[in-house]
Amino acid sequence: MRFRPLHPWDVTYDEAVAVQMRLRAMLRDDVPLDVRRLRTVAGADVAYETRRRHRHGRDDDEPVARFVAAVVVMRLPSLEIVETAVAAAETSFPYIPGLLSFREGPALERAFEQLAVRPDATLFDGQGVAHPRGLGLASHIGLLLDATTVGCAKSRLYGITRGEPGPCRGNRRALLAPADPGAVFAPGQRIGTVLRTRDGVKPVWVSVGHRIDLDAAVRLVLLTTRGCRLCEPIRAAHRLVNDALRRTVHDDPRID
DNA sequence: GCGACAG
DNA sequence: ATCTTGTCGC
Numbered sequence: 001m002r003f004r005p006l007h008p009w010d011v012t013y014d015e016a017v018a019v020q021m022r023l024r025a026m027l028r029d030d031v032p033l034d035v036r037r038l039r040t041v042a043g044a045d046v047a048y049e050t051r052r053r054h055r056h057g058r059d060d061d062e063p064v065a066r067f068v069a070a071v072v073v074m075r076l077p078s079l080e081i082v083e084t085a086v087a088a089a090e091t092s093f094p095y096i097p098g099l100l101s102f103r104e105g106p107a108l109e110r111a112f113e114q115l116a117v118r119p120d121a122t123l124f125d126g127q128g129v130a131h132p133r134g135l136g137l138a139s140h141i142g143l144l145l146d147a148t149t150v151g152c153a154k155s156r157l158y159g160i161t162r163g164e165p166g167p168c169r170g171n172r173r174a175l176l177a178p179a180d181p182g183a184v185f186a187p188g189q190r191i192g193t194v195l196r197t198r199d200g201v202k203p204v205w206v207s208v209g210h211r212i213d214l215d216a217a218v219r220l221v222l223l224t225t226r227g228c229r230l231c232e233p234i235r236a237a238h239r240l241v242n243d244a245l246r247r248t249v250h251d252d253p254r255i256d
Numbered sequence: 257g258c259g260a261c262a263g
Numbered sequence: 264a265t266c267t268t269g270t271c272g273c
Contacts, residue, residue: 046263048264065264095264097261103264104263126262136262157262205262 001112003144009093009106016093016102020135023143024184029129029208033121033148033216035223040082042073042119043224043233044111044141046104047241051090062094068248069107070240072233073119079224079232085114086244097157098132101140108141121148121212121220123233127157128217130175130192130207134184142210149209150217151192152231156205159191165203170222171196175205193218197225204229 007019048067067089073082087110093103104126127136128151135143136157142149159175175192177185185191192207195218208217224231230238 046264048263050265095263097263100262124262131262151262153262155262157260 001115001118001145001147003109003112004146006144009091009102009109011102013096013099016099017133020133020140023140024133024135026143027129027134027139028211030213031148031211031216032213035121035216035220038076038120038220040073040117040119041076041220041224041233042071042122043231043235043237044069044071044108044122045125045234045237045241046070046107047238047245049245062092064090064092066090067104067107068241068245069104069111070237070244071108071111071115071122072236072240073115073117074224074233074236077223079226081236083115083117084240085111086240087111087114088244088248100126101135101137104137105141105144109144112141112145118147121150122209123150123152123221123224123231124209125152125154125230125234125238127151127153127205128192128207128209130157130159130205132158132180132183134191136207136209138207138209148211150212150220151205151207151209152221152234153205154202154230156194159205161194165194165196167196168199169196172203172218175207190214195221197221197231198227198229201229
C-alpha cells in the first residue's frame with residue numbers, strides 16, 4: 001500500500017495542528033458500508049523503545065525513540081490471517097494528546113508500505129474523528145492511505161457521554177461533541193460511540209476514521225471482537241509489535 | 257490559573 | 264506507550 005505524500009512528518013507543533021485542520025476538510029465520515037460484505041479487515045498498532053543512551057544534549061531535548069509498527073490483515077468472517085507487515089522508524093516528536101499521529105505515523109507509514117494486500121478496512125488503536133480537531137490517528141492515516149479506517153481507542157480523548165453504557169456486550173452510549181469555543185463540531189454533535197464489547201468490562205471508544213459511517217464502524221468492531229475487550233485485528237497487531245520490538249532490542253533488561 | 261489529556 | 268511483583272480469579 002502506498003501513502004499519499006500530503007505533508008511531511010517532521011513538523012513543529014503549530015505546523016502539525018495546521019496540517020490537521022487542512023486534512024480534516026478531506027474526510028469522508030458518511031460512507032454507509034455493509035460490513036457483512038467486507039472480505040478483509042486489518043488491525044494496526046505501534047510499540048516503542050526510548051533510546052537508552054547517554055544524554056549529551058540538553059536535558060529538555062525530547063529523546064529519540066525507536067518505533068515498531070505492524071499491520072495484520074485478516075479474512076472475514078473467519079479472522080484467519082492473510083498477511084502481516086512490520087516496520088520500524090525513529091521519531092523525536094513527543095507524545096501530545098491530540099497529536100499522536102505525528103509520533104506514530106512514520107512507523108505506520110513504513111509498515112503499510114510493506115503491505116501487498118489492500119485491506120477493505122483497517123482498525124486503529126486510537127481515535128478517529130473523536131478528536132479536538134476531528135482528525136485522530138485513524139482518520140489521519142485513513143486519509144494518507146485513501147482507505148477505510150476506524151478508530152477503536154481504549155480510553156477517551158475528546159467528547160462527552162450521558163451516563164455509561166449498559167453492562168452487556170453490545171450496549172453503547174453516544175459520544176457527543178462538547179460545547180467548546182471555537183470547536184470544529186457543533187455542540188452535541190455525535191462524534192462516536194462508547195461501546196461495551198464484552199460483558200462487565202470497560203468499554204471502547206469507537207469513531208469513524210475515514211470512508212465509513214459510524215453505524216458501520218461500530219458493527220465492524222463488534223464483528224471482529226471475540227471474547228476479549230479489544231477486537232482481534234488490533235490484538236494481533238499488538239502482539240506482533242511487541243514480539244518484533246523485543247526481538248530486535250539486544251540489551252533488553254528482562255533478558256539478562 | 258486549574259484540570260483534562262488516544263498511545 | 265513504558266516502568267514493574269505479586270496476586271486474585273477462572
